[in-house]
Amino acid sequence: MPLPRAADGRLVLAVDVTCWLRPDAHTSPQRILCHTYGRGKDQHIPVPGWPYSIICALEPGRSSWAAPLDALRLAPGDDTATVTAQQLRDLVERLITAGQWQAGDPDVLVIADAGYDAPRLAFLLRDLPVQVLARMRSDRVLRRPAPPRQPHTKGRPPRHGSEFVFGQPDTWGNSDTETVTATRLYGTALARSWDRLHPKLTHRSSWAAADGTLPIIEGTVIRLDIEHLPSGATPKPVWLWWSGTDATEADTDRLWQAYLRRFDIEHTFRLFKQTLGWTRPKIRTPQAADRWTWLILATYTQLRLARPLAADRRRPWERPVSSDRLTPARVRRDFRHIRPTAACPARAPKPSRPGPGRPPGRKNTRPTPRHDVHTPRKTGTTASRNKKSTIPRPRRTDQRTSQQPER
Template identity: 80%
Template sequence: MSLSQDDVREDPFAGLSRFRGEFYSCLTRRADALFELVDAVLCADGPVRSLVELSLVGEHRRGHGGLYDALSAGRVDVARLRRALAEVPLPRAADGRLVLAADLTCWLRPSAHTSPERILCHTYGRGKDQHIPVPGWPYSVICALETGRSSWTAPLDALRLAPGDDAATVTARQMRELVERLITAGQWKDADPEILIVVDAGYDVPRLAFLLKDLPVQVLGRMRSDRVLRRAAPLREPGVKGRPPRHGGEFVFGDPATWNTPHVQTVTETRLYGTASARAWDRLHPRLTHRSAWTSQLGALPVIEGTVIRLQVEHLPSGATPKPVWLWWSGTDGTATRIDLLWQAFLRRFDIEHTFRLFKQTLGWTCPKIRTPEAADRWTWLIVAAFTQLRLARPLAADLRRPWEKPTPSDKLTPARVRRDFRHLRPKAACPAEVPKSSRPGPGRPPGGKNTRPAPRHDVHTVGQPGSAKQRTKKSTTPRSRRTG
């Protein structure tokens, strides 16, 4: 399949039909049932609350038994579907570059004792400002971001983390494969600006930049406010003996006396945040040690230079007191215009949270009580394909607003509003699923019969510190040292 942006711009129905046909070709087993299940997700009235209720949607012509059988025994050609997603026209930033955001989202399964490969997932805001680990399946999702104020993203890849996986290593491998697919699909050419990868503070940004240094990408991510970086090593004076230094003076995020004069300083007026001031310091790097994720690095550890950006806004939309945001960019020698584009691109990273909310609250991604992780992966890819169809139907949808909602221009519709009109757009698009054949349901378990083969129980996996020989048994009473890397 080769989707041309010009063709989709001239005839959006052709682009939608072409993707639906390619998506159907990716379903190699129980294709008709899986395809109609996605149509039921897109055409259901209101949010998806239960998986079995999707069998009552008119677009789903099969029974509830076929629905569960499709998720349990169906098959999706994930490699082909990934290529199809990479060929769909993608949004661009203001300077024409691709901006990719990676983040983790969890499918919580605290009571699924018979489901294997569950991991303790960190949840925020549950209870009274408590961070409680809950068993579930964490997924690493990569989306392409738009420019400007929008709740739209373009999900391009989803990967479930298995027990023992390191998030930074898995994300780097996942991002590398995605960038290679985008280059093969013609989304990036030699003359185009480098792809910008945006991540949050949960990732080791310098390590991610080191793992992807051979690709045409730049990495931008947030750092904790207690980090300590190093400046470039000073020039060696003639006649001085001994080993030359590899690191310069310290740059302590929490100590303004170590900042010195910034290389770039900008002030921008924004509507949501008021006055936004950004200061950038060039050529700063972390001082790495042979521990944690760098234990397998042989020889001298690399010096990964980048630019530190400190963003301070006047106020937040929620009314809370704003705190400075520290960013690290893998590039150097940034201009004032470039620094402004970077921190604005980082703020657009939070649009991926709107996509996660739509997945869970509207499309019903975490509603099914699926037992096996393979079926969970299958259902996840169906949700990604459903959202891609909403994105392709975006220029075609009408605003079916509720009486209490304000009118919205057709080019400003949210994904939930586009979904309201998808039922009227579906008959005009291709529908390769065949009509179901008449059949009788199986006998099932005889009345009064007991289940003599109970499902096995599985323990919840915990993630240990990389490179540690054993887990820490009790909380240390020594004061926590500052982060020097």
């Protein structure tokens, strides 16, 4: 099945982490505190769950469709950048083997949000035909290339140039490219880029185990300013980092417009959870959750295959659209009319009945073990020795037969 491509024939992959929240599943192992947004009174409350790293191929233009290609659950103690880089490496190698990318094609563009370390991701994938485009926080500080060494200068030559502080315009200097684009939703969009900027790496966090001199990872920084937002809120600038250098004005426009398509993956996550019921089952083991996740991806792939066959069965309040503009929810609405005409390679399901279970009145002699919630920590740090358990104590049913839990 051909994958969606950009206007220049380039594969555009979006990677992001979405969580299967399991706050009350105390008997489920390998749960991690996941970041959630907008819960309570607009608070970012960590909730225990299973985070999944999902990679999708994005379509050109405005669309709620994406092509999920891989899903991987993050285990406790995993470094997000390292695991994502290995996941992308395996996927790109499979795409090359399948003929989706051939020699002479444009490099694959990987788009990520600010939660990823873009320079480290580009460094780990430097031997593949991959370019990384990711958003950076507005408080970052990068460095320019080191100035040329003057003759008769003593001492160690500098490895870094002057600072480029995102929050201080007096450190930016003149931009290398500048484009102005009129948009329908955001008004006038001003994009500026600065070439060959790199972060100053230290032997800390994910680089703590690196030996010798740390590399200098140069890239292009793009700042996007828009005139207004559709919601009426005050727009904030968007900072992007691209692993390529010597960007032209056409590259600058292509990159920031490609980054806007990254939000299509959020529509896919919402469809997984609200429509296809990805997080609805109360599964205990993470291995069963992995199998169910791949079933959801297979179900979504069936909707993509049925996309040209579906008819528009709209609600009375919905606007009519052409067949090539149907959303995944509308295709699913007509899928029950497509399924009887399609071949079914699977056999009829065998009837089964649930087991008898434990007889009434008999006590549970094999209580299910309970597991702690793992806290994500930075690479290179050690866990605290005096760690207090986060699982609740089991309720006592009989004072004479119950055992005191270990402290």
